[in-house]
Amino acid sequence: MPKTNVRVFLRLRPTVHSCESIVPQPDGKSVCIQNRKGAARVTDGAQQDSLLFKFDGVYQNVGQDAIFDESAREVVDSVVSGYNGTIFAYGQTGAGKTLTMSGDPRVFNQRGITPRALHQIFRAAESKPEGSVHVRVSYLEIYNETMYDLLADAPGSSNGLTVTEDANGSVEVRCSKGAVRGLTRRSVASEEQALACFFEGEAARSTAAHYLNAASSRSHCIFTVHVEAEAGVGAAEKVTSSKLHLVDLAGSERLKKTHVTGESLREATAINKSLTFLEQVVNALAKNQPHVTFRQTKLTSVLRDALGGNCRTVLLACCWADDEFLEETLSTLRFAARVRSLTTTATVSEKTDPATVIRRLERQVVELKQELAMKDTLSGKGRVSYSEPSEGDLQELRGKISRFLTGDCGLDALPLDSIKETYRLFKELHVKARTELEKDLATARGSRPVSQGTFLQSPASGSGSANGITSAQSNGVGEVEQNSSRSFPVGEAPTEARPKDAVYLDRSTAGGAASPKAAPLNGTAWRNADPQNGSPESPAARETEAERKNRAFLQYKHEEPEGRAANDRLQELSNKIREARLTVRELGGKVNDAKHEIDALKQTLDARRGAGQGARAPPGADVPEDAVEVLDEEQFKLLQQSKAAKAAYRQSFDQLRALRADLEHMEAEAALCRQTLLDGFGRWFDSQGLSPSSREGPGTGSIEALQRADEGVESETSFMGDHESHAYFAAQKAVGTQRGSPTHKTTRRVL
Numbered sequence: 001m002p003k004t005n006v007r008v009f010l011r012l013r014p015t016v017h018s019c020e021s022i023v024p025q026p027d028g029k030s031v032c033i034q035n036r037k038g039a040a041r042v043t044d045g046a047q048q049d050s051l052l053f054k055f056d057g058v059y060q061n062v063g064q065d066a067i068f069d070e071s072a073r074e075v076v077d078s079v080v081s082g083y084n085g086t087i088f089a090y091g092q093t094g095a096g097k098t099l100t101m102s103g104d105p106r107v108f109n110q111r112g113i114t115p116r117a118l119h120q121i122f123r124a125a126e127s128k129p130e131g132s133v134h135v136r137v138s139y140l141e142i143y144n145e146t147m148y149d150l151l152a153d154a155p156g157s158s159n160g161l162t163v164t165e166d167a168n169g170s171v172e173v174r175c176s177k178g179a180v181r182g183l184t185r186r187s188v189a190s191e192e193q194a195l196a197c198f199f200e201g202e203a204a205r206s207t208a209a210h211y212l213n214a215a216s217s218r219s220h221c222i223f224t225v226h227v228e229a230e231a232g233v234g235a236a237e238k239v240t241s242s243k244l245h246l247v248d249l250a251g252s253e254r255l256k257k258t259h260v261t262g263e264s265l266r267e268a269t270a271i272n273k274s275l276t277f278l279e280q281v282v283n284a285l286a287k288n289q290p291h292v293t294f295r296q297t298k299l300t301s302v303l304r305d306a307l308g309g310n311c312r313t314v315l316l317a318c319c320w321a322d323d324e325f326l327e328e329t330l331s332t333l334r335f336a337a338r339v340r341s342l343t344t345t346a347t348v349s350e351k352t353d354p355a356t357v358i359r360r361l362e363r364q365v366v367e368l369k370q371e372l373a374m375k376d377t378l379s380g381k382g383r384v385s386y387s388e389p390s391e392g393d394l395q396e397l398r399g400k401i402s403r404f405l406t407g408d409c410g411l412d413a414l415p416l417d418s419i420k421e422t423y424r425l426f427k428e429l430h431v432k433a434r435t436e437l438e439k440d441l442a443t444a445r446g447s448r449p450v451s452q453g454t455f456l457q458s459p460a461s462g463s464g465s466a467n468g469i470t471s472a473q474s475n476g477v478g479e480v481e482q483n484s485s486r487s488f489p490v491g492e493a494p495t496e497a498r499p500k501d502a503v504y505l506d507r508s509t510a511g512g513a514a515s516p517k518a519a520p521l522n523g524t525a526w527r528n529a530d531p532q533n534g535s536p537e538s539p540a541a542r543e544t545e546a547e548r549k550n551r552a553f554l555q556y557k558h559e560e561p562e563g564r565a566a567n568d569r570l571q572e573l574s575n576k577i578r579e580a581r582l583t584v585r586e587l588g589g590k591v592n593d594a595k596h597e598i599d600a601l602k603q604t605l606d607a608r609r610g611a612g613q614g615a616r617a618p619p620g621a622d623v624p625e626d627a628v629e630v631l632d633e634e635q636f637k638l639l640q641q642s643k644a645a646k647a648a649y650r651q652s653f654d655q656l657r658a659l660r661a662d663l664e665h666m667e668a669e670a671a672l673c674r675q676t677l678l679d680g681f682g683r684w685f686d687s688q689g690l691s692p693s694s695r696e697g698p699g700t701g702s703i704e705a706l707q708r709a710d711e712g713v714e715s716e717t718s719f720m721g722d723h724e725s726h727a728y729f730a731a732q733k734a735v736g737t738q739r740g741s742p743t744h745k746t747t748r749r750v751l
């Protein structure tokens with residue numbers, strides 16, 4: 001069995017101070033620790049000038065999407081193919097472990113590895129035959145060496161969870177008290193449901209504030225995705241079962257730096273202790289020691305496979321790139337380097353699960369029955385006929401309907417296999433009867449026949465009254481319009497009926513733009529941009545320095561060649577971005593609609609199948625074993641519609657992805673262009689010596705805000721209008737609260 005090394009990536013949290021000791025190398029895969037004053041003390045006495053640490057990737061100022069793509073995607077993909085995976089974040093407190101694993105729940109683009117992994121797993125499941133992938137999730141918390149089930153009905157209770165190993169050495173978390181129930185594993189049928197479980201667990205995690213992190217994790221948390229997938233067509237009885245552990249470890253703390261006391265101090269001590277055991281296990285494995293003390297702590301027991309067993313493992317080591325934390329960084333780098341030397345042996349775990357096999361066979365039977373029924377139906381043997389009815393058939397049906405309408409026969413006399421034709425004939429009869437009735441009415445009144453959509457007028461109503469209502473009766477509702485040439489009269493509102501506070505727009509100004517006329521403006525004063533016209537009381541006379549700067553900015557970007565060029569390009573980009581966002585919204589809507597349609601069709605189909613089975617096999621009925629399920633026309637149509645909806649979904653989704661990539665490109669270019677414009681303005685403004693506040697510098701908030709408003713492209717980071725963000729936010733909404741959100745309350749276990 002081939003062994004693979006654990007892959008290790010380093011993520012550096014940027015700092016406001018300059019950092020000279022921790023230097024990422026140009027290869028993007030290593031980092032150099034310079035032997036400065038502080039570093040000499042921590043290099044185990046070895047007076048090296050520098051230390052070089054190599055990884056599979058080093059990230060500094062890299063987006064969450066790129067981190068997922070490079071470090072995690074491969075492992076996540078392989079989980080659906082039957083391999084176990086573990087992705088875990090390690091590092092000092094506040095270095096970005098939770099940001100890496102969970103992300104910032106308020107900003108969609110900032111979502112972390114776990115929500116992205118769930119999306120990836122469900123996308124992969126969609127490409128497999130329907131119902132062939134079964135996903136369950138669990139969420140375990142290890143707090144002060146006690147395990148808690150974050151998805152239990154009462155997440156604060158430990159329920160006596162313990163770690164066990166099965167005959168193959170595979171690790172499970174079970175209940176020690178009579179093994180009634182272990183860690184909750186929730187079955188999830190969609191990404192949204194899985195995300196809802198994740199957010200629910202996140203909200204129940206133990207967090208607390210300390211000097212270095214306002215929402216510090218006080219526990220190790222392991223979100224596990226269990227995947228069972230039927231192994232390809234023809235692989236008869238086999239199902240693969242695998243699990244993906246997504247681990248956010250608590251951060252190591254130097255107590256003198258986090259300034260914790262009381263309970264937080266006890267927590268920190270427990271965290272540091274368990275991390276020390278983890279280091280010991282890693283050291284023992286790295287040195288190939290015969291005895292490794294996995295069972296010493298809950299964390300090492302649970303992570304046993306990840307560190308040396310049947311698993312593909314990725315470590316994200318998080319460091320704070322600040323000279324102040326050099327000691328902590330060195331300790332993390334050493335741990336990461338050792339983990340990188342560990343090897344694991346990942347194999348596909350295939351098994352014969354009778355329940356899954358039965359499920360698959362049942363589905364196959366249903367599909368085959370449908371195919372048979374369809375064949376019969378199409379060849380005219382079944383109850384559903386797709387050939388056009390003959391004139392004779394129609395005559396017969398017409399006769400049956402007439403007899404049914406006159407009460408000469410009951411509902412049972414109407415055939416079930418010609419529903420559409422029956423409806424059509426009903427409509428035909430209805431229209432015929434209505435036309436005859438209208439003709440009769442018109443003859444009786446001596447006026448022209450009444451057509452559909454025309455109001456019936458009483459013989460007394462003339463051109464001066466609408467439906468007999470006179471102007472005196474209308475009571476301010478409307479006066480009769482005189483000299484109307486319209487086919488029916490329309491009331492005009494009396495002049496005094498105009499709303500009192502209305503603002504009337506004068507459309508006669510140049511360019512047709514609407515501008516306010518002398519009319520009540522609810523106290524709004526209009527600003528005169530020309531200071532020459534301002535009286536001492538005029539708004540222009542009160543022009544502030546910021547307003548003067550804004551005016552200078554407008555002059556720069558509209559009149560100065562350099563400013564104009566940058567502004568023109570920016571406007572061009574803004575227009576394109578606006579259009580692209582509209583299209584993204586539109587496509588997002590289509591994707592969501594298609595998804596809803598697929599879900600609704602599936603539900604209807606399932607309901608119909610259920611009803612059909614119920615109808616054929618009432619309790620106690622004697623049903624022959626080989627009874628063939630007959631597919632009715634409606635089910636056939638639903639299946640076809642579902643297929644078409646899935647194709648539409650896939651097409652819109654692919655278009656959406658491509659467009660989003662373009663949009664991100666344009667947004668990056670626009671940001672660069674905006675910065676160029678603001679920088680240019682800053683230089684120009686200073687060179688003009690226009691105001692004593694010129695020291696304020698370019699790109700200040702107000703100027704940037706002015707520019708953004710002018711571009712008319714508001715920042716849109718949290719909603720991209722597609723199915724993925726829909727699932728993400730819908731799951732948050734369903735749970736109502738999540739870690740990091742304004743409504744989330746800091747929690748802590750009570751022991």
Ligand SMILES: Nc1ncnc2c1ncn2[C@@H]1O[C@H](COP(=O)(O)OP(=O)(O)OP(=O)(O)O)[C@@H](O)[C@H]1O
Pocket residue numbers: 011012013014091092093094095096097098099100213215216217218249250251252318
């Ligand atoms: N690489 C980064 N870039 C920007 N901000 C970061 C980065 N890493 C962390 N932060 C910010 O620092 C704060 C602390 O991060 P986070 O909670 O992820 O740290 P942690 O390692 O999980 O800490 P703890 O061990 O105490 O739970 C958050 O506000 C986070 O957004």
